[in-house]
Amino acid sequence: MELAAKYNAAEVEDKWYAYWLKHKFFHSEPDEREPYTIVIPPPNVTGILHMGHVLNNTLNDVLIRNARMHGKNACWVPGTDHASIATESKVVAKLKAMGISKDDLTREEFLKYAWEWKEEHGGIILKQLRKLGASCDWDRTRFTMEPALSEAVINTFVYFYKKGWIYKGVRMVNWDPEALTAVSDDEVIHKDTKSHFYHLRYYISDGQGNPTDKYLVIATTRPETIMADAAICVNPNDERHHWLRGKKVLIPLINREIPVIEDDYVEMDFGTGCLKVTPAHDVHDYEIGLRHNLEVLDIIDEHGKLNEKARILVGEDRFVARKKIVKMLEEAGNLEKVEEYTSPVGYSERTNAVIEPRLSAQWFLKMDTLAKMALETVESGRTKFIPEKYVNTYRHWMENARDWCISRQLWWGQRIPAYYLPDGRYVVEATPEAALEAAKAICPDIKKEDLRQDEDVLDTWFSSWLWPISVFDPELPGHPDHQPNKDLAYYYPTSDLVTGPDIIFFWVARMIMAGEEFMGREPFSNVYFTGIVRDKIGRKMSKTLGNSPNPLDLIETYGADAVRIGMLLCSSAGNDIFYDEAQIKQGAAFCNKIWNSYRLVKGFTVDETVAQTPAAAAAIRWFDAKLSDTVAQVEDHYRKFRISDALMAIYKLFWDDYCAWYLEAIKPAFGQPVDKATYDATLGYFEALLKLIHPVMPFITEELWQNMEERKEGETIMYARTPAAKPFDPQVLVNFELAEEAVNGARGIRNQKNIAPKETLELKVKGDFPTEVIPVIEKMGNVTVEKVADFSEKQGVGFMVRTYEMFVALNGLVNVEEEIAKLEKDLAYQQKFLAGVRGKLSNERFVAHAPAAVIENERKKESDSLSKIESLESQLKALRNS
RNA sequence: GGAAGAUUAGCUCAGCUGGUUUAGAGCACCUGCCUUACAAGCAGGGGGUCGACGGUUCGAAUCCGCCAUCUUCCACCA
Numbered sequence: 001m002e003l004a005a006k007y008n009a010a011e012v013e014d015k016w017y018a019y020w021l022k023h024k025f026f027h028s029e030p031d032e033r034e035p036y037t038i039v040i041p042p043p044n045v046t047g048i049l050h051m052g053h054v055l056n057n058t059l060n061d062v063l064i065r066n067a068r069m070h071g072k073n074a075c076w077v078p079g080t081d082h083a084s085i086a087t088e089s090k091v092v093a094k095l096k097a098m099g100i101s102k103d104d105l106t107r108e109e110f111l112k113y114a115w116e117w118k119e120e121h122g123g124i125i126l127k128q129l130r131k132l133g134a135s136c137d138w139d140r141t142r143f144t145m146e147p148a149l150s151e152a153v154i155n156t157f158v159y160f161y162k163k164g165w166i167y168k169g170v171r172m173v174n175w176d177p178e179a180l181t182a183v184s185d186d187e188v189i190h191k192d193t194k195s196h197f198y199h200l201r202y203y204i205s206d207g208q209g210n211p212t213d214k215y216l217v218i219a220t221t222r223p224e225t226i227m228a229d230a231a232i233c234v235n236p237n238d239e240r241h242h243w244l245r246g247k248k249v250l251i252p253l254i255n256r257e258i259p260v261i262e263d264d265y266v267e268m269d270f271g272t273g274c275l276k277v278t279p280a281h282d283v284h285d286y287e288i289g290l291r292h293n294l295e296v297l298d299i300i301d302e303h304g305k306l307n308e309k310a311r312i313l314v315g316e317d318r319f320v321a322r323k324k325i326v327k328m329l330e331e332a333g334n335l336e337k338v339e340e341y342t343s344p345v346g347y348s349e350r351t352n353a354v355i356e357p358r359l360s361a362q363w364f365l366k367m368d369t370l371a372k373m374a375l376e377t378v379e380s381g382r383t384k385f386i387p388e389k390y391v392n393t394y395r396h397w398m399e400n401a402r403d404w405c406i407s408r409q410l411w412w413g414q415r416i417p418a419y420y421l422p423d424g425r426y427v428v429e430a431t432p433e434a435a436l437e438a439a440k441a442i443c444p445d446i447k448k449e450d451l452r453q454d455e456d457v458l459d460t461w462f463s464s465w466l467w468p469i470s471v472f473d474p475e476l477p478g479h480p481d482h483q484p485n486k487d488l489a490y491y492y493p494t495s496d497l498v499t500g501p502d503i504i505f506f507w508v509a510r511m512i513m514a515g516e517e518f519m520g521r522e523p524f525s526n527v528y529f530t531g532i533v534r535d536k537i538g539r540k541m542s543k544t545l546g547n548s549p550n551p552l553d554l555i556e557t558y559g560a561d562a563v564r565i566g567m568l569l570c571s572s573a574g575n576d577i578f579y580d581e582a583q584i585k586q587g588a589a590f591c592n593k594i595w596n597s598y599r600l601v602k603g604f605t606v607d608e609t610v611a612q613t614p615a616a617a618a619a620i621r622w623f624d625a626k627l628s629d630t631v632a633q634v635e636d637h638y639r640k641f642r643i644s645d646a647l648m649a650i651y652k653l654f655w656d657d658y659c660a661w662y663l664e665a666i667k668p669a670f671g672q673p674v675d676k677a678t679y680d681a682t683l684g685y686f687e688a689l690l691k692l693i694h695p696v697m698p699f700i701t702e703e704l705w706q707n708m709e710e711r712k713e714g715e716t717i718m719y720a721r722t723p724a725a726k727p728f729d730p731q732v733l734v735n736f737e738l739a740e741e742a743v744n745g746a747r748g749i750r751n752q753k754n755i756a757p758k759e760t761l762e763l764k765v766k767g768d769f770p771t772e773v774i775p776v777i778e779k780m781g782n783v784t785v786e787k788v789a790d791f792s793e794k795q796g797v798g799f800m801v802r803t804y805e806m807f808v809a810l811n812g813l814v815n816v817e818e819e820i821a822k823l824e825k826d827l828a829y830q831q832k833f834l835a836g837v838r839g840k841l842s843n844e845r846f847v848a849h850a851p852a853a854v855i856e857n858e859r860k861k862e863s864d865s866l867s868k869i870e871s872l873e874s875q876l877k878a879l880r881n882s
Numbered sequence: 883g884g885a886a887g888a889u890u891a892g893c894u895c896a897g898c899u900g901g902u903u904u905a906g907a908g909c910a911c912c913u914g915c916c917u918u919a920c921a922a923g924c925a926g927g928g929g930g931u932c933g934a935c936g937g938u939u940c941g942a943a944u945c946c947g948c949c950a951u952c953u954u955c956c957a958c959c960a
Contacts, residue, residue: 003919005919005920006920006922007922190957190958197960218960219960220960221960222960233960265959265960266959266960267959267960269959270959270960271959271960274960275959275960276960277960278960282960284959284960285960343958343959343960344957344958344959387887389886389887390886390955392885392886392887392955393885393886393954393955393956396885396886396955396956397955397956400956400957501954501955504955532954536893538953569894569908569909570894570895572894572895572896575888575894575895576953576954577894578893578894580893580894580909582909582910583894583908583909585922586908586909586922588922589920589922589923590922591922592920592922592923593919593920593922593923595919595920596919596920596922596923597919597920598919599919599920600919600920601919602919603919640898642896644895645896645907648896648907648908651908652907652908659919659920660924663919667919670918671918744925744926747925747926748925748926748927750925750926751913751914751925751926751927752926754914756917757915757917757925758917829904833904836904837904840901840940840941843940843941844940845939845940845941846940846941847940848940849939849940849941850901850940850941851901853901853902854901854902854941855901857901857902858901860902861902861904865904
């Protein structure tokens, strides 16, 4: 079959992916082999592939393919996450575009739309992963809201409730007025935001509710909340404000009377030292309110608009109200001054809306015991973090974990299985039937229709924390006494988890908690944290910046293998990734290099009667050792999750060692055949290289592996065993390196003197140079090599290969002055170096303290240096006499 | 404000418990080549007082202290 001069990725990738699917090569079933398991970090069901996914899933795929080729039963479970807030807000937006408001729909109607949306857009991202070559076991695809997994979530809720770890409480929560739900502390991003510091006068009341002419000044960034003020608070140690003790002041505009109280919370040197206390709209104020038994007056509704309790500006959005009230305060003479001010403001991670602290009833899961268990898992090393530094972050969070607010005021998600009796009491059961039974125990006459289920759904992480368990056995979570099914027993704990450090608490920590609670052990052995993908100049990839390329376009242009290489090349473990398209081009170039080396090998004609050349024999001996050497390094890199280092080692083995040295050394002259032994070895090495690189470049390797010989239907490189490192003689590597350096020396001279590559040079070597690699030097350098006791020619260029002196005679081509100058420079350097070494050796304390091996090495440096100096001097002498 | 990590060639990074490193790699750069596998290529080449300053040591990119800069995480003063 004729091979094109350039590798065309687009042509082969779809073909082989279809082939892999057809033969279910990605599918895994428990058997007697050692399992290797990865669960995918489930992307949002309605998500679209971005560069972060490309990085993460490339790494996952490399690990899983590598394990497969090591003979393990590799299983990569794919799936998607229902992503409550993200998905619901997308559905709401779509309905809005259709002219439908969520408020006009019943829960059932809304969910119908949501499921339609999910069917339409859900799993696009999984299709996209196929383009990347991901070898997921698609038969095991899971969705966090599929019936079985939802059941698992409900069961765990009931389990923890009955254990007494889930409780309902009124808390100040982070309210997202756009998504209309509470979000957890972790989903709030604090950003420094420019605002204003308004200094407001509160006049002292005369006791009858009338203002006197005395006043105090408070500083606030939120003047629209003054109507909810419950007190003015000063520090008890602040003498400036002692005159206020026992006084009452009037809230501007509405003239409501509130007391002045004292609390240590107030910082004396911040603002004016007077704090307006608004328990309903600030976390700290709420706590002060609790201590001083203050009234809680909630004047902002769920949409962030002022309600009728505010008395003024009713129905206005909080930010509009702020502008308006400032004007009103100014007109009323209460505005003393306005300062520019930058303060941290919380934003919703999902909607970017400014978070409104809001009091509401929420469900919480106690974290103390779970956090303690999960900390131990990592501290004991049963789960390892790579890089290790994340253990610190993890520990800090675990030691300070606050109870987890698990309720969300949404419809898309698992509905909380709490059922309210008409009198407000409630029962928690997995099904309405069980709930009715439980309710009857409290209230015998109760009927099914009297029960009302809680309106809220559970936080998405409350389902994804079960992922490593529930994808295999959804029956188990919530029923830790159940025997794990066959799959769970075999695949759990999973081997490695690859994810971003941004979800270490959301997801990783909580999976560990669930794993310990329900399985009694860690959910994975290693967590490899990738960096964040940034653009060339270090900015995060984002839609708004438009600096994020579409991975599918890149795959189309350069091929999936090139994209995978490009991502891995720049992803040293634990660092952020600076994405640069140049790296993908490098990947494409590598594909092409592999392709062309195959064209060369494939183009050889074999003649069984031809004898093997000595150069080929030497090259084979060397490459055999080199391959083993590199395989051992690659294994080590994989063990340490140094994927980019593993890739680079193979890259250099393929390009520099195999193509640039090995193939050139064994390559017959144009039109000549190659002997059988060399051909077989060459093809064998090529296959070994394909296998080595297959986890990183699955497509081109399958294409070429299939092309190498007639393969049977159903054969694949995917299940070939990766080459194993064999013991080798390190001297073989050293000898070949000597040859390489000799060739480089000769080539250097050629380059310098502008001698055509076709002109054969005479290279003389002094000393006992290893004979076996001499044919390689002759072939690669286009030289004849002669071992001599002394150089007879005067005119020429000498150079050193380690301790061997070499000389190329060049009558008439040498500029004596130049050569002398060059040699003198080398000589000066050597003399300085020698002086340094001798300085060390003559230092008694060095000789006394340093280990023998180090001293021995210094002595070797000394003698090597001496012989180099000697050589340089004799060359100089010869040149000067010429 | 607290914590963790980083700082090595133009860029991205190796360099693990101090001495086989006279500081390396890939890319980029410069010079010469369309040499019948490959110009997405081949051959050759230049480039770093290892962030600053102290200390420990016979010996420091490597260990310690301090400073500077950067990144991330946590907390957050109305």
